Amino acid sequence: MPIFLFLAPEQNLMAQKPDIPTNKKIYFASDFHLGAPNDESSSQREQKIIRWLDHIKSDAYKIYLVGDIFDFWFEYKHAIPKGFVRFQAKLASLVEEGIQVTLFTGNHDIWMFDYFPKELGITVQTNPISLSFNKKKLYVGHGDGLGPGDGKYKALKKIFTNKFCQRSFSWLHPDIGIGFAKRWSRRSRISTSAAEEINYGDKEHLLIYCKEMEEKEHHDYYIFGHRHLLLDVKINSTSRYINLGEWVNHSYYAVFDGDDLSVLEYD
DSSP states (O other): OOOOOOOOOHHHHHHOOOOOOTTOEEEEEOOOOBTOSOHHHHHHHHHHHHHHHHHHTTTEEEEEEESOSBSOOBOOSSOOOOOOHHHHHHHHHHHHTTOEEEEEOOSSSOBOOSHIIIIIOOEEESSOEEEEETTEEEEEEOOTTOSSOOHHHHHHHHHHTOHHHHHHHHTSOHHHHHHHHHHHHTTSHHHHOOOOOOOOGGGOHHHHHHHHHHHHSOOSEEEEOSSOSEEEEEEETTEEEEEEOOSSSOOEEEEEOSSOEEEEEOO
16 A cells, blocks of 8 residues: 655755745644543644634734644545544635645654645645745754654654555554554553643753754754643744644644744633
C-alpha cells in the first residue's frame, strides 16, 4: 500500500518572501489533542476551537497548526479515524475563503499522509520550516525529537516514520489498529494529568536547540509546540523562542502582525 508524505521544500518557502497584506495577521496554535482525555471534553474543546477559528478568520492571512492537533491520527488507504468532522469542515471552509492553512504533524498525529491535502486543501508539514514575512524570519515546527536528550523517543520516532512499519500497521483492521493506538495515546502526559509541565530554564531542550540554530542562521522567532508549556524566552536581543502551550487545560495561541508576535489566550 503506497504511503505519501506531503512536504513543501523548505527552500521554496524561503524563496518566497511575501509581505502580509494590510490589516491581516498570521496565527499559530498547537496541541489541541482532540480525542484526549475523553470524547466529552474533546467535543467541548472542538467547539471552542471552531469558535476561535471564527473569531480570527476576519483578519487571518495564514493559519499554522503546529502539531498534535489530534491525540491520535492514522490514515488508512480507505479509512481515517472517525470524529471531529466539524473541525475538519471548518478548516475546509477557511481554505475555500482563501485562508492558507498549514498543519504540522506531531508525535501523536505523525501518520498524516494525503487526506488533508487532497480532501481539505491543507498543506501538511512533517519537519520544521523557515518562513519569511515583512523582512522577519520565523522558524516553525512541532518540536518533538529536537535538541539534546530524549533518546528513547527519537528511536521510537524512527520506527513510527519507517515506511515498512507504517505499511505493516496499515494491514491491521482499523477497529484493531485505531483502537490499540488510541489506548497507547491516552497514556500520554496530556491525557493523564492536568498538571503543568516543568520549565527547565536554560536546560530546556528546545531552547538549547533554538540557540544552536541561531548560531547557524538568524531567525526573529522560533515557534514550537510539544512542550504543553507556554514559553516566551529571549534567545538574544533580536530573537525569541515561543512555545504555544496546549488546549486541553488552556487556549493559547500566537499572532504575528508583520512587525511583532504576541501570545494570547482565547477566552
